[in-house]
Amino acid sequence: MSEVPMQAVIDTSSATSGHALTYAAAVKDGAPDPRSALPSATRLLFVTSEMGDFIKAGGLGEVSSALPRQLRSLCDVRVLIPGFRKVRAARPAMDIVAQLPRTASLPPWSLGRFNTPDGLTIYAVLCDELYDREGSPYGPFAGGDFTDNDIRFARLSLAAAEIAAGEADPNWKPDIIHVNDWPSALAPGYLRWKGLSTPSILTIHNLAYQGLYQPARMNALGIPDLAFSVNGAEFHGKISFLKTGIFYGSHVTTVSETYAREITTAEHGCGLEGLLKTRMDEGRLTGIVNGIDDSWASPITGEKTPARLIRQWKQKNATDIRQTFDLPQSRGPLFSIISRLVHQKGIDLSIEAAETIVANGGQLIVTGRGEPRLEDAIERLARQNPHAIAARIGFDDAEARRIFAASDFLLMPSRFEPCGLSQMYAQRFGTLPIAYRTGGLVDTIEDGLSGFLFSSPTGAGLTSAVTRALQAFKTKRAFKQMREHAMAKRFDWTRPTHRYADVYARALAA
Ligand SMILES: Nc1ncnc2c1ncn2[C@@H]1O[C@H](COP(=O)(O)OP(=O)(O)O[C@H]2O[C@H](CO)[C@@H](O)[C@H](O)[C@H]2O)[C@@H](O)[C@H]1O
Numbered sequence: 001m002s003e004v005p006m007q008a009v010i011d012t013s014s015a016t017s018g019h020a021l022t023y024a025a026a027v028k029d030g031a032p033d034p035r036s037a038l039p040s041a042t043r044l045l046f047v048t049s050e051m052g053d054f055i056k057a058g059g060l061g062e063v064s065s066a067l068p069r070q071l072r073s074l075c076d077v078r079v080l081i082p083g084f085r086k087v088r089a090a091r092p093a094m095d096i097v098a099q100l101p102r103t104a105s106l107p108p109w110s111l112g113r114f115n116t117p118d119g120l121t122i123y124a125v126l127c128d129e130l131y132d133r134e135g136s137p138y139g140p141f142a143g144g145d146f147t148d149n150d151i152r153f154a155r156l157s158l159a160a161a162e163i164a165a166g167e168a169d170p171n172w173k174p175d176i177i178h179v180n181d182w183p184s185a186l187a188p189g190y191l192r193w194k195g196l197s198t199p200s201i202l203t204i205h206n207l208a209y210q211g212l213y214q215p216a217r218m219n220a221l222g223i224p225d226l227a228f229s230v231n232g233a234e235f236h237g238k239i240s241f242l243k244t245g246i247f248y249g250s251h252v253t254t255v256s257e258t259y260a261r262e263i264t265t266a267e268h269g270c271g272l273e274g275l276l277k278t279r280m281d282e283g284r285l286t287g288i289v290n291g292i293d294d295s296w297a298s299p300i301t302g303e304k305t306p307a308r309l310i311r312q313w314k315q316k317n318a319t320d321i322r323q324t325f326d327l328p329q330s331r332g333p334l335f336s337i338i339s340r341l342v343h344q345k346g347i348d349l350s351i352e353a354a355e356t357i358v359a360n361g362g363q364l365i366v367t368g369r370g371e372p373r374l375e376d377a378i379e380r381l382a383r384q385n386p387h388a389i390a391a392r393i394g395f396d397d398a399e400a401r402r403i404f405a406a407s408d409f410l411l412m413p414s415r416f417e418p419c420g421l422s423q424m425y426a427q428r429f430g431t432l433p434i435a436y437r438t439g440g441l442v443d444t445i446e447d448g449l450s451g452f453l454f455s456s457p458t459g460a461g462l463t464s465a466v467t468r469a470l471q472a473f474k475t476k477r478a479f480k481q482m483r484e485h486a487m488a489k490r491f492d493w494t495r496p497t498h499r500y501a502d503v504y505a506r507a508l509a510a
Contacts, residue, residue: 038075038502038505038508039075040075041075041076042074042075042076042175042176042504042508043075043076043077043078043172043173043176044071044076044077044078044174044175044176044177044178044504045079045080045123045160045163045164045176045177045178046064046067046068046078046079046080046177046178046180047079047080047081047156047160047177047180047184047187048060048064048079048080048184049082049137049138049153049156049181049183050064050081050137051065051079051081051122052065052066053065053090053116054084054087054090055084055086055087056137057136057137057138057340058340059205059290059419059420060180060181060206062292062293062421063180063205063255063290063421064079064081064180065293066291066293066493067496067497068120069118069120070291070494070496070497071497071501072120074501075501075504077120078120078121078172079120079122079123080122080123080125080159080160080163081123081124081125081156082124082125082127082131082137082152082155083112083124083125083126083127083131083132084131084132084133084137085131085132085133085134087122088124088132091114091122091124093114094112094113094114095112095113096111096112096126097112097113097123097168097169098111098167098168098169099111100159100168103158103222104219104220104221104222105151105219105220105221105222106151106154106158106222107127107129107151109125109127110126110127111125111159111163111168111169112124112126113169123163123169125155125156130148130151130152130155131152133146137183138183143372149211150211150213150217150221150239150241151220153183153184153186153211153241154221154222156183156184156187157179157183157184157185157186157187157189157190157241158186158187158222160177160179160184160187160190161190161191164177164196165196174198175198175199176199176200176201176504176507176508177198177199177200178200178203178500179200179201179202179203179245179249180203180205181203181204181205181209182209182210182211182241182245183211183241184245185202185211185241185242185244185246185249186223186233186241186244186245187200188200188202188244188247188248188249188250189223189232189233189244189245189247189248191248193224193227199251199504199507199508199510200245200248200249200250200507201249201251201252201253201503201504202245202246202249202251202252202253203252203253203254203255204246204252204253204263204418205255205418205419206344206418207242207254207263207268207270207272208344208416209242210240210241210270211240211242212235212238212239213238213239213241214239215234215238215239217239218239221239227244231247232244232247232248233247235272236271242272243272246272246275246276246279247275250284250507251285251286251503251507252284252286253285253286253287253503254285254286254287254288254418255287255288255289255290255418255419255440256287256288256289256290256418256419256439256440256443256444257287257288257443258287258439258440258443259287259416259417259419259439259440260280260285260286260287261287262416262438262439264276264280268416286499286503288496288499288500288503289419289443289444289496290421290424290496291492291493291494291495291497292421292424292425292428292491292492294492296424296425296428296429297428299313299405299428300313307480310484310487311480313405314405314408314430317402317406318334318406318407318408320402320406321334321403321405321406322334322406324399324402325390325392326390327363327365327387327388327390330361330363332360332361332362332363333360333362333363333408333409333469333470333473334362334363334364334365334406334407334408335357335362335363335365335407335408335409335411336364336365336366336367336406336409336410336411337350337364337365337367337368337378337411337412338367338368338403338404339368339412339422340368340369340370341368341371341374341378342370342371342374343371343374343415344414344415344417345370345412345413345414345415346413346414346415346436346457347374347377347378348377348459349458349459349462350411350413350462352459352460352462353411353462353466354385354389356463356466356470357388357466358385358388358389360470362388363388363389363390364385364388364389365390365391365406365407366378366381366390366392367391367392367393367394367396367399367400367403368395369393369394369395378391378393379393401425401429404422404426404429404431405429405431407426407429407431408432408473409431409433409473410423410426410431410432410433410434411434411462411466412426412433412434412435412436412441413434413436413454413457413461413462414435414436414438414439415436415438415457416438416439417435417436417438417440418439419439419440419443419444420439420441423435423441423444423445424444424491426451427444427445427451427486427489428486428487428491429487430483430484430486430487432451432452432469432472432482432483432486433445433450433451433452434451434452434454434462434465434466434469435451435454436454436457436461437454437455438457441453444491446485448482449482449485449486450482450485450486450489451482451486452465452469452472
């Protein structure tokens with residue numbers, strides 16, 4: 001991060017939090033739950049299919065690096081992750097704790113264990129025939145999913161249940177397990193089918209990915225026939241990994257309070273709204289807004305940094321990034337898109353709004369990868385506007401940070417957004433997000449104060465917000481105030497970590 005120089009220290013302690021302060025359903029009045037003291041000896045197994053330390057496809061990987069580390073001060077937490085090639089490469093020597101047999105069509109596996117350099121214990125599910133591959137956690141780099149993902153992630157989920165049963169590590173058995181998204185969501189089902197009462201928490205980072213498979217796979221996955229029911233793993237005639245976790249889990253969380261409410265409605269519930277509404281009414285669905293990790297600490301730090309220093313810092317980063325991306329130097333506003341290039345993120349809406357940006361003397365830098373048709377459309381847009389728009393298909397963390405540090409505005413017109421991290425990174429770096437009024441974007445962006453929200457998920461809706469942003473950019477004083485307000489917002493993990501601890505304590509007490 002050498003391109004983002006540390007200059008002085010901004011005190012963010014008195015800043016208003018971007019997080020709405022009420023608990024969603026679990027604790028309705030916002031008061032701390034009296035049963036919430038989590039005994040520090042509690043053993044927690046955090047199960048994930050991505051972790052930024054080794055391999056990630058998006059936001060889940062970032063949360064999985066940060067949250068377990070934060071939880072270390074509150075309980076005995078260990079992370080379980082598939083032994084992907086990149087996990088193996090990061091730690092060629094690890095302790096082999098146990099070797100476990102095949103179950104149904106899930107191959108035998110070994111439990112590897114090692115510590116990260118900062119002392120976090122990682123368990124790896126070692127099973128090379130499933131995980132030793134080139135690609136993302138879910139598929140080849142060229143696109144698409146691995147055809148045996150049902151087996152790959154059932155193996156992960158069952159490994160979690162086997163560890164919970166004490167079958168894997170004789171010296172460590174979790175009191176509670178925390179699974180994330182569909183790839184580990186069969187674990188609460190396996191716990192039940194093994195007759196275990198270990199409480200389980202499922203966090204939904206994105207309801208749109210459900211892990212749906214044909215019922216003919218039941219036997220291969222070791223799911224008992226009786227579980228193929230509306231009160232079980234079945235969803236519209238298929239096996240649903242995610243629904244299994246929602247149904248059998250002790251408690252469901254999702255990554256913002258607004259999204260927690262949205263997924264109980266037909267518009268955002270992806271067909272699971274009925275079950276999710278029931279969980280909310282039972283007090284077993286909670287929204288907890290993500291934090292961002294310390295590496296995003298204010299880039300310019302110091303008591304009351306003068307606006308002039310902030311402006312100079314942004315300008316220097318903008319000059320550098322324009323050079324990197326072969327854009328002419330300019331005094332006009334710099335917009336950016338730093339995103340997975342997928343339908344969810346409204347990339348097509350940004351393409352529509354680009355004309356207004358360019359017509360008003362603005363420039364746009366895009367980085368990310370995703371659906372080939374959107375990658376092509378972005379490259380075409382850049383070719384058509386070589387003096388104003390530049391794109392790099394791919395993703396490089398350091399370069400993404402340089403773009404956040406350089407930009408005036410971030411386009412994030414997601415059609416739905418469970419939480420969103422990029423809008424928080426942007427604000428921290430003095431870049432005002434322009435976002436559709438949905439999910440976590442509502443909970444973390446203050447319209448007209450730290451960014452711009454619009455209410456219709458269309459190109460016209462985004463264009464109207466872009467027009468407001470262009471206007472603000474011209475009104476130097478208002479723009480400066482918004483930038484300062486955005487940079488002072490707190491998005492750290494302290495509050496979310498305690499809220500997860502509350503959820504664990506409630507599940508243990510239930
Ligand atoms: N091609 C790529 N490869 C690797 N990293 C890339 C990438 N493109 C972008 N990134 C990085 O991944 C992160 C994306 O995080 P988001 O939260 O915005 O979205 P995502 O949809 O992945 O996560 C989901 O999970 C998170 C975490 O809970 C929720 O915030 C969010 O709403 C939900 O959709 C950003 O830090 C970005 O810089």
